[in-house]
Amino acid sequence: MRRLLIFIKKEFKHIIRDPRVLLILFGMPVVQVLIFGFALTNEIKNSKIIVLDYAKDDLSKKLINKIEASKYFEIVSFVHSKRIILDYFRQGKIKAAVIIPEKIASDIIHDGNAKIQIITDATDVNFANSIKNFIRAIINDYQYELFSKESSKINIITEMKMLYNPQLKGAPNFVPGVMSMVMLLVCVMMTAIAIVREKEMGTMEVILTSPVSPIFVIISKVVPYFVISTIDLALILLLSVYVLDLPIQGSLFLLLAESLLFIITCLNIGILISIRTSSQQVAMLMSLVGMMMPTVFLSGFMFPIENMPYALQLLSNLVPSKWFYIIVKDIMLKGTGLEIVWKETLIIASMMLFFLIISLKTFKVRLN
């Protein structure tokens, strides 16, 4: 036991000695939580637009004021000809243009009908759609004010209720994803590289000739990363609760237990990769292509799974972080308990067993 402790201490020293590794271990989670939590939103805010106002009358001015007063848009300039609009788009200065026709006021009064045109930069599809919707809502609102006196309207009042995330922040969607990314980084990639490094440099041989049993060697390699990933876990949770203002709705104990399960699964994958490979570069590549990329693409935290082609949806079931993502989202944000997430938990647990068995088997073969 004391020997094991000494080994673990040696490994810790290896890690802590290098500030570049520390940057990844502790800097990465903090930076990711902050960026995902604060900087990445799809909210429409101060979107830059231009207005081409042919009418220049009372009515159009009021409408423009209304658009400008909303926090969604910022009118960068008023232009006078349609041709200039293209230039603005081509320089990437605006997201949309609103064109108000010449006789808007008289058109409304006489024909009861006027046309306003919205041109969007549709290269970003969702953004363009949102912008159209917002401008449309503002114009409709304005219209309602114009005509409300003269009609006794039938009115269905829609009461909207945003569940779980009333301010529509981006963070709730991302924090569980960041958790699984960091776990993968630390437990799979770093662990695999650390073990393979000893192999590549030949120091593994030296250790194996010592009276320490090979299992101990692996354990002493893994324990520091286990400790570091739990620290990262705590760090992420603290940041998301106190900095991002994202309270944990469900049971903290359950969340921690599930996270530990996921960490152990990841460590198993890391060990498996290190057993199967003999150079750091290959280990790095395998953890990147085999684990990181699927997590980013297929776990559902960056891209909605339900929109993917069926084959990819099936494939996503093999990605452990997909299940972890669902579990964390349910417990942290919806406050559900084990009665809802037991299925996902079972899947991760069996994945862990699977990797454990395979690595134990391969490990024995190699040491013979």
Next chain:
Amino acid sequence: MKILFYILQKEFRQVFRNKPIIAIIFVVPIVQFLILPLAADFEIKNINISVIDYDKSSTSRLLINKISGSGYFKISSNENSFKKALKIIESDNADMIIEIPANFEKKLWRESNQKLLVAINSINGIKANLGGFYILNIINEFNNELQLNMKPIFQTNKGIDITTSDWFNPHLNYKIFLIPGLLAILVTMVGGFLTALNIVREKEIGTIEQINVTPIKKWQFILGKLIPFWILANVVFSNGLLLGYLIYDIFPRGNLLTLYAFIDIYLLAVLGLGLLISTFSETQQQAMFVMFFFMIVFILLGGLFTPIDSMPVWAQYFARLNPVKYVIEAIRLVMLKGSDFEDIIPQTISILLFAIVLNFLAVLNYRKRV
């Protein structure tokens, strides 16, 4: 000049001998281009709705039909209490609840005012926001139709018509947005990682000492390292461009020359970053980690998936220090909107500054070390 040629020869041989690197250069782009655009479909469609209809009148049924017929929504379940519907949301089988109160139809006729509750799972903010808008539009439309049927006398048909046109992407194809961004990321990753790793590798296995005792000058060594990756990155970029055209039928609208000119200037900056990081690291592992850290920050803050305009002000300032932001902007402008070189002059100047500063620092730091 002859010496430089020999160094280049050596570098190219080493690159082509290294199988994982060849894989990175040629296979990763293909995988990325095949899978990512398929996976990264942010279009909002198929929003599942759980309906609670306490009214069960012809009006409520008409409304439900209108919603399910709109194309955006799918009625996934009918429940008889809000609690049960909430359970459906918790199990992720629905994204939205619509509750139609009892006597909805009657009250609408008599008091011409009636409430309707829509509750949306807003963990995914974008989806909730757009879904909310869609449903509001449908309900408003329904409202107007009812009005027309019930009180035709009052229907004056006055109003502002709003027409919209979607420029540069009339079919609202999401992939068009993604491909140029992916190209930018591809070039950045290949150029940055390969340069950083390559130079550090010479340090790690000790061959850099051997080069140092030869009459090779510093500038020859650095150029000999940078030129191969500059060329390789150009090959990767052309590869990606070709793939984008073959698979997704996306071809740059702007001038190809402008595009390449910008990318080549940008590559100077990226290679400079790789060089700088390599002078700070002793092992490939360290170089890899540091590069990885910067890449993640740069890519996330580069506006690939979420617009920079929506970021908080501090992040926008921060994004100005991010070369990836400029290249994504410029490639999108040239490829999608057909912008000319004059249009992307601001981006070009910024990138040129990056290239000068990064390479200057790298060369400065390199001299000290060796």
